[in-house]
Amino acid sequence: MAQDLLKLKRQATDIRKRNLRLIFEAHHGHTGGDLSAADILTVLYFGGVLQVDPDHPKAPDRDRFFMSKGHCSGLLYTTLALAGFFPEAELSTYMQPLSRLSGHPSTHVPCVEANTGALGHGLPIATGAALAAKLDGTPWRAFVLTGDGELQEGSNWEAAMIAAQQELENLICIVDRNRLQMMGRTERISALEPLAEKWRAFGWAVCEVDGHDHVELLEHLTHLPVAKGKPTCIIANTCKGRGVSFIEDRAACHHRVPTEAELNAALEELDAACTIR
Amino acid sequence: MSQDETIELHDCRNAFASALEALAERDPRVMVLCNDSVSSTKLTHFAERYPDRLLNIGIAEQAMLGMGAGLAIGGKLPFIAGAACFLTARALEQIKNDLAYTHTNVKICGVSTGLAYGPLGATHHAIEDIAWLRAIAGMTIIVPADPVESAQAVEAAAETEGPIYLRFSRMGVPIVHSPDYQFRIGRAARLRDGSDVTLIACGTLVPRILEAAERLARQGITARVLNMATIRPIDRDAIVKAVAETDAIVTAEEHTIYGGLGSAVAEVVATAGTRFCPVGTLGIPGVFAPTGSAEFLMDYFGLTPKGIVNAAMDLLARR
Numbered sequence: 001m002a003q004d005l006l007k008l009k010r011q012a013t014d015i016r017k018r019n020l021r022l023i024f025e026a027h028h029g030h031t032g033g034d035l036s037a038a039d040i041l042t043v044l045y046f047g048g049v050l051q052v053d054p055d056h057p058k059a060p061d062r063d064r065f066f067m068s069k070g071h072c073s074g075l076l077y078t079t080l081a082l083a084g085f086f087p088e089a090e091l092s093t094y095m096q097p098l099s100r101l102s103g104h105p106s107t108h109v110p111c112v113e114a115n116t117g118a119l120g121h122g123l124p125i126a127t128g129a130a131l132a133a134k135l136d137g138t139p140w141r142a143f144v145l146t147g148d149g150e151l152q153e154g155s156n157w158e159a160a161m162i163a164a165q166q167e168l169e170n171l172i173c174i175v176d177r178n179r180l181q182m183m184g185r186t187e188r189i190s191a192l193e194p195l196a197e198k199w200r201a202f203g204w205a206v207c208e209v210d211g212h213d214h215v216e217l218l219e220h221l222t223h224l225p226v227a228k229g230k231p232t233c234i235i236a237n238t239c240k241g242r243g244v245s246f247i248e249d250r251a252a253c254h255h256r257v258p259t260e261a262e263l264n265a266a267l268e269e270l271d272a273a274c275t276i277r
Numbered sequence: 278m279s280q281d282e283t284i285e286l287h288d289c290r291n292a293f294a295s296a297l298e299a300l301a302e303r304d305p306r307v308m309v310l311c312n313d314s315v316s317s318t319k320l321t322h323f324a325e326r327y328p329d330r331l332l333n334i335g336i337a338e339q340a341m342l343g344m345g346a347g348l349a350i351g352g353k354l355p356f357i358a359g360a361a362c363f364l365t366a367r368a369l370e371q372i373k374n375d376l377a378y379t380h381t382n383v384k385i386c387g388v389s390t391g392l393a394y395g396p397l398g399a400t401h402h403a404i405e406d407i408a409w410l411r412a413i414a415g416m417t418i419i420v421p422a423d424p425v426e427s428a429q430a431v432e433a434a435a436e437t438e439g440p441i442y443l444r445f446s447r448m449g450v451p452i453v454h455s456p457d458y459q460f461r462i463g464r465a466a467r468l469r470d471g472s473d474v475t476l477i478a479c480g481t482l483v484p485r486i487l488e489a490a491e492r493l494a495r496q497g498i499t500a501r502v503l504n505m506a507t508i509r510p511i512d513r514d515a516i517v518k519a520v521a522e523t524d525a526i527v528t529a530e531e532h533t534i535y536g537g538l539g540s541a542v543a544e545v546v547a548t549a550g551t552r553f554c555p556v557g558t559l560g561i562p563g564v565f566a567p568t569g570s571a572e573f574l575m576d577y578f579g580l581t582p583k584g585i586v587n588a589a590m591d592l593l594a595r596r
Contacts, residue, residue, distance in 0.1 A: 060352065064350060064351070107380075113350050114379045114381075115374055115375075115378045115379040116374075117374070118370055118374050121343055121370075121374060121375055123340075123343075124339065124340040124341075124342075124343025124344050124346075124347065124371070125343045125344070125346045125347040125350065125375055127340065127343070127344050127347060128345060128346060128347020128349075128350070128351065128355075129347035129348070129350050129351040130351075131332075131344065131348060131351070132308075132347065132348045132351025132352055132353045133351055135308070135329065135330075135353070136351075136352070142347070142351075154339070155339040155340055155343065155371075158335075158337035158339055158340035159337075159340040159343065159344070161335065161337070162334045162335065162337065162340055165334075166332075
């Protein structure tokens with residue numbers, strides 16, 4: 001277990017480093033949100049949570065994962081490449097002309113299920129997918145990762161009502177709760193709290209975790225569903241820009257591209273943190 | 278009693294519902310989502326017969342269209358049925374991204390289209406739906422004219438991979454197609470031939486252009502009549518032929534003249550026409566319709582055989 005956790009930690013560091021290089025090379029990207037969700041995606045793809053296979057990305061019984069916070073495509077592509085869904089070298093084409101690695105997730109990329117990026121789309125789609133699996137009596141599940149600011153979109157709450165009504169216990173919504181949206185604190189723009197209570201009131205089983213703690217994430221994501229007959233919401237409390245001190249928790253880093261000096265400092269800091277702890 | 282009153286009229290929603298039920302019997306993937314619109318889509322019988330395959334998700338169009346994409350991603354063949362005014366406008370971004378851009382195999386079935394909800398007012402009229410969806414890459418748009426075509430359109434939609442919008446009125450229409458008619462997506466049906474003018478319509482306006490052609494014939498003018506049931510992809514060949522072989526084109530639709538059938542036809546005439554051919558577009562002229570029954574509003578906007586005849590005569594006077 002300790003070995004596995006160490007591996008995950010290294011994997012998360014690798015993803016963050018490669019992700020930052022990708023943003024630097026492309027001169028585009030959503031640095032803060034990518035780093036915020038890096039541990040969640042690490043655990044999903046490398047912690048044995050998602051039942052997906054790079055050799056069979058279209059296997060009918062695969063789990064479906066929807067990256068509703070599609071602006072964090074840089075993180076998704078980096079994770080998928082490192083997980084073997086396409087060659088890592090292709091990451092250098094991120095947002096370049098005619099690349100399939102578009103600025104928001106594209107189904108031309110293996111294991112991307114839907115073209116997300118307009119906010120508030122992932123949860124309704126995942127709800128439909130979970131319903132299909134339930135109707136067919138198949139064991140696969142639908143996972144969706146949403147941003148927290150994204151929950152200001154009403155379509156999420158439409159889907160939340162329907163998913164509870166249909167008792168979709170094979171639906172898991174993870175909220176990347178970093179408390180920052182592009183222009184500032186979510187609570188100062190259109191407050192989400194009490195967020196867990198909102199989800200509970202909508203009929204969901206809710207757990208709150210430290211979204212950077214692999215043990216906590218694994219604990220919940222490998223014991224699903226949280227409650228029989230209910231969809232699960234995992235509120236992952238995170239820090240936008242996590243892992244790089246001068247990016248962390250700054251709204252300005254929503255889509256700021258690091259300079260070369262910043263990139264080098266960031267890579268150094270990530271390496272150091274991985275070795276020390 | 279005039280001759281017209283003896284003609285039997287049909288509600289295309291019934292043909293849609295029967296065809297969908299027959300399809301569900303054969304294809305276990307078929308699944309229906311409704312936004313509390315089970316009775317207005319005429320799917321009550323379907324719901325009784327297949328209680329697990331018709332889901333009333335409540336009044337939530339955005340989530341409903343998104344769920345359609347998810348169902349398709351999960352291997353289902355979803356038909357989403359409801360009043361066209363809400364299905365299209367409320368969930369337009371879901372139609373663009375989740376259905377068209379992601380290219381999911383979802384069928385949208387808009388009912389009570391055009392001015393059908395007449396006296397309920399402009400909130401309930403669906404006279405912009407074709408324009409909105411026609412602008413979206415990868416969308417197929419079908420406006421059947423009668424029960425024969427409605428049933429076949431459901432079949433064709435099921436056999437064709439990708440997002441398709443089917444538009445069913447609730448106004449009574451006569452049968453215009455013979456039982457051996459074969460609907461094909463993207464192919465106009467020539468219901469009558471003539472060499473002076475081509476009349477092109479879709480949906481409820483098809484019997485009206487047929488009647489207009491009859492009246493023109495009495496004045497010595499021969500009209501070609503095309504039922505352009507597929508608005509996208511439009512049958513370019515049929516339009517180019519009409520330009521070459523007739524002297525004017527009149528389009529008629531229960532929709533705004535901005536961005537619908539008339540616009541689609543005019544785009545082809547302007548870009549691919551081989552000679553000058555004036556086009557008259559009949560429809561709702563860029564206004565919200567006032568209160569009144571659908572029949573009243575059709576008269577009000579000149580969407581009548583008389584209005585179509587007048588438009589044709591005006592254009593032919595320019596020859």
